Amino acid sequence: MNIVDRRPNPKGKSLSNRQRFLARARVEVKHAVQEALRKRKVADVGHGERVAIPTRGISEPIFHHNRRTGRTDHVVPGNKEYVRGDEIPRPQGGEGGGGREGSPDGSGEDAFEFTLSKDEFLDMFFEDLELPDLVKKSLKDTNAVDLQRAGYTVTGTPSNLSIPRTMRLSMARRISLRRPKPAELEALKAQAEEARARGDEEEAERLFCEFERQERRNKIIPYIDPIDVRYRRYERVPRPNTEAVMFCLMDVSGSMTEAMKDLAKRFFMLLHVFLTRRYRHVDVVFIRHTSTAEEVDEETFFYSRETGGTVVSTALDKMLEIARARYPTDRWNIYGAQASDGDNYGADSSRCVQLLGGEVLPLCQYFAYVEVGDGMGGSLTGLTRDSDLWRAYSEVAPAHPHFAMRRVGDPAQIFSVFHELFAKGGVRA
Amino acid sequence: MPDTRADAAQLRADMPLFTGPNWDFGSLRRVYEAIEKIAFDDLGLDCYPVQIEVITSEQMLDAYASVGLPLMYRHWSFGKRFAYHETLYRKGLAGLAYEIVINSNPVICYIMEENSMTMQTLVMAHAAFGHNHFFKNNYLFRQWTDAGGILDYLIFARDYVAKCEEKYGLDAVERVLDAAHALKSHGVNRYAHRSKPNLAEERQRTEDRRAFEEATYNDLWRTVPNRNSDDRDAETREGERQQEEDHRKLGLPEENLLYFIEKRAPRLEDWQRELIRIVRNVEQYFYPQKQLQMMNEGCATFCHYEIMNRLHDRGLITEGSMLEFLHSHSSVVFQPGFDDPRFSGLNPYALGFAMMSDIKRICEDPKGEDREFFPEIAGCGDPYRVLRNAWANYRDESFVLQYLSPKVMRDFHLFQVADDASKPVLRVEAIHDELGYRKIRSALAKQYDLSRREPDVQVLDVDLKGDRCLVLGHFVHDGVLLDEKTCRSVLRYAAWLWGYGVKLLEIEAATDKVLKTYEAATDAK
Known part of the structure; x- marks a missing residue:
């Protein structure tokens, strides 16, 4: 008999099968992820998710009997009351006491449930957005920690050995324990020999004794003792990011359809993912506006409907007001994201330009504006006339490199809004 | 060695082999030796050599995913199985098996590190001796599985599939494997092969037959009117003869669908045939297990029960261990x-x-x-x-x-x-x-x-002169038909492998009446 310890074997033997499975079920998993995204809050986007997918694409059919046809006999245990000839009503669910068949391959189940890891979830999320690989990596890269010197420790790797500190302790110990220096020993020996040469046996004997004692002491008290050894200690500290606040501005007037809002939500989510990787703490402020603007919670922001006109400047006003009151620029990095279908009250556009160029942009690290369309493509690609807001913002754009504007018809176009933001590796405070 | 001295001391003193729940390699070995003595001397078991491998729960999940084999070619369905078991396990809905044992020579017996020493004892008695004896001695295993060669074959299979993936692309390989998996339960030989005809023997037989005919020749038979020549025209007869000839050449009817497709499908490439063969061989390895599940588990359970009781009678395990064993035995x-x-x-x-x-x-x-x-x-x-x-x-x-x-x-x-x-x-x-x-x-x-339990599906015919359609037949016993939805999907896979259309007839076995017909056309390859 042979006993083998397999525990140290590399893990994740099934990983490539899992990837194949996910690739196979891609359509279904993606659908489930979209569904999950709809339910999720903007700030929750970076977690794993338990998803249930329909078995359609991943079924493994084999020939098997249809249990609702023909005549079969079942022998089952646990008879309590029946005698020969008794009639039993057919159990619902069809299988006359035959029991349930093995589950992962059976046809009985209609949804297959499993858990996606955080990375897999984000992959699915990013897939739609067509992010460049480099960006994906920097987004998923969570090791944003620095090593910082933090004193000394008695354990560590040789490469971290602190020689000055070790020698200092060693010296202190040698002095306090009165370890003889080599020169003193030499001198003692010389004295003893000199005494012997003089013929002063008694003195020589005493000195030799002393010499031996000192020499023993020299051996007993080591030059460097393990208790002297010190290593440099490092602490892992999160990169000293300051805090960021993200303002989500959205037009919720009647002209915004659900599809547009969904696009807008993706846009906000992406910015949020980006910010959470850069900053330790991200606040999100939701401001919705019609002809007036108000700060609301996320639920209301995305899902409640309002009617009314559209005055965009009210939202910018609100944002300035909140920023000044709660988010002083010396502590907070301010990011703005605005989504709208481009409608604005005619006379308001000039005021928007003033506000944005004169006050909002100087305050912000970055401000992105997306004009969402209904996803039909053509209507957004320049064939139609520019919207009021688009024309107004176009005036501001050239003077401010940290202002990005883009028209978006489907999720794949969202990323291009942030192109510069990601390309530069982010705008740092 | 200190270990053996401890062994000797313990055996002499009739002390328990272990106390407490923790196990170590020394006590595993001691217990194994004690069990071995009982298994061979008292029960008369006859086993393959054993290799015990200690694994973690995660590795156990891996083993589950690859249908209990230590290595397997890559396919998404194994990933699905892993995700399924993992979710159940993480939710706490299902525990893991205490062991997995592989019918190879030597028998590989996985035991989990989480098990207590009592459980390890039970597992060794159950798997390393009970299952082991059964694997080595049951006639179906002896006939169908080559315990010595299975691991090598799996290595070959894994590498071959990987090479094909590299050469022809993941998708192409996956298509073949998916289709072959759909037919895998009909990819086994249920009976031993006919022995190959031997030229000398065949000649001898023809010679004998001729000699017999000569010896018993009676001119009178020539005058008996031939039934066929009277009521059927020559063309039909010729057609029937031709068909019989074709069937004989194709080896029809054939119940191993995958074998037939592997050998006869007109449009498969060599590597695709080899993939089908791999699926077929792996399935053939499991064929005896399907027919022996109750006996196999019964044998292992009976053996562990006898062995544990004897260990207890001889004072080799403590009362506490015995109670722990009885608890888990009775739930099993x-x-x-x-x-x-x-x-x-x-x-x-x-x-x-x-x-x-x-x-x-x-x-x-x-x-x-x-x-x-x-x-x-x-x-x-x-x-x-x-x-x-x-x-x-x-x-x-x-x-x-x-x-x-x-x-x-x-x-x-x-x-x-x-x-x-x-x-x-x-x-x-x-x-x-x-x-x-x-x-x-x-x-x-x-x-x-x-x-x-499994539908009786056979290859009946191939339309060689017409559209090359493959005709399958499901022989219906007691009126139990095939499940319609899965049948259609399986036929689509079969049609893809065959390269031309596939037809399935539901034939009442008692009367040869066709009850239902399914057809699947092939899409362009």
Whole structure:
């Protein structure tokens, strides 16, 4: 008999099968992820998710009997009351006491449930957005920690050995324990020999004794003792990011359809993912506006409907007001994201330009504006006339490199809004 | 070595081999040796050498995913199985098996690091001896699985699939494997091969036949009118003869669908045929296990029960361990009734163990009815010889038919229900009484008969002159048809492999009447 310890074997033997499975079920998993995204809050986007997918694409059919046809006999245990000839009503669910068949391959189940890891979830999320690989990596890269010197420790790797500190302790110990220096020993020996040469046996004997004692002491008290050894200690500290606040501005007037809002939500989510990787703490402020603007919670922001006109400047006003009151620029990095279908009250556009160029942009690290369309493509690609807001913002754009504007018809176009933001590796405070 | 000295001391003093729940490699070895002595000397088991491998729970999940084999080619369905088991396990809905044992030579026995020492003892008795003896001795395993070669074959299979993926792309390989998996339960040989015709023997046979005809020649036969020449025209006859000839050449009818496709499908490439062959061979390896599940588990359970009791009798395990063992043993052989929410069919551990324990009882202490039912073994006094014979020469179906005793039927309260889809109610046909014993026994045996459990699908014909359509037939017994939805999807896979259309006829076995026809066209490759 042979006993083998397999525990140290590399893990994740099934990983490539899992990837194949996910690739196979891609359509279904993606659908489930979209569904999950709809339910999720903007700030929750970076977690794993338990998803249930329909078995359609991943079924493994084999020939098997249809249990609702023909005549079969079942022998089952646990008879309590029946005698020969008794009639039993057919159990619902069809299988006359035959029991349930093995589950992962059976046809009985209609949804297959499993858990996606955080990375897999984000992959699915990013897939739609067509992010460049480099960006994906920097987004998923969570090791944003620095090593910082933090004193000394008695354990560590040789490469971290602190020689000055070790020698200092060693010296202190040698002095306090009165370890003889080599020169003193030499001198003692010389004295003893000199005494012997003089013929002063008694003195020589005493000195030799002393010499031996000192020499023993020299051996007993080591030059460097393990208790002297010190290593440099490092602490892992999160990169000293300051805090960021993200303002989500959205037009919720009647002209915004659900599809547009969904696009807008993706846009906000992406910015949020980006910010959470850069900053330790991200606040999100939701401001919705019609002809007036108000700060609301996320639920209301995305899902409640309002009617009314559209005055965009009210939202910018609100944002300035909140920023000044709660988010002083010396502590907070301010990011703005605005989504709208481009409608604005005619006379308001000039005021928007003033506000944005004169006050909002100087305050912000970055401000992105997306004009969402209904996803039909053509209507957004320049064939139609520019919207009021688009024309107004176009005036501001050239003077401010940290202002990005883009028209978006489907999720794949969202990323291009942030192109510069990601390309530069982010705008740092 | 300090270890052996400790061993000797412990054996001398008749002290327990271990105390407390923690295990270490020294005690594993000590316990293994104690079990080995009992297994060989008392039970007369005959085993392959054993390799015990300690694994973590995550590795156990890996092993689950690759259908219990230590290595497997890559395919998404294994990933699906892993995700499924992982989710169940993480949710706490399902525990993991304590062991997995692989029928190879040497037998590989996985044990989990989380098990207590008592569980490791149980697992070794169960898997390393019980299953091991069964693997080595049962006739189906001896006939169908090459224990010495399976691991090497799996290495070959994994590497070959990987090479194909590299060369032809993941998708192309996946398509073939998906399609082959759909037909895999019809990709096994159920009977041993015909021996290959030998030229000299064939010649001899023809010669003998000619000599016989010459010796018995009677001119009178020539004058007897030939039935065929009278009522059928020559063309039909020629057609029939031709068809028979074609069938003979193609080896039809053939029930191993994958084999037929591998050898005959006109549009497959060589590597695709090799992939089909791999699926076929792996499935063939599992073919005996499907027919032996109850006996295999019963044998292992019976062995561990006997061994643990003997260990306890000899003071080699503590009372505490014995109680822990009994607790887990009784949950393993627990059989919920049909109306219990936990019921999911007959528990193979429970039935196998009960039947084997009862054989032991019949051999040692038979009652009157046992003498009537089992005259040849009742009171013979050597239960292990009888059991070893049963383990070697029976499969689930024949074992039930031969050895299911009235007492076991009474203990299980077995009853037979007839489920006729055309009637609104089920009818109790037999219960555990004098009139019912034999009926229940044969009905239960039928339930274990693989050829009844799995649909009987065969290749009937290939339309060689027309559109090359492959004709499959499902022989319907007792009116049980195929499940329509899965049947259609499987046929699509079959059509893809075949390269041309595939037709499936549902044929009533008793009357040869065609009940239903499915057709699947192939899409362009």
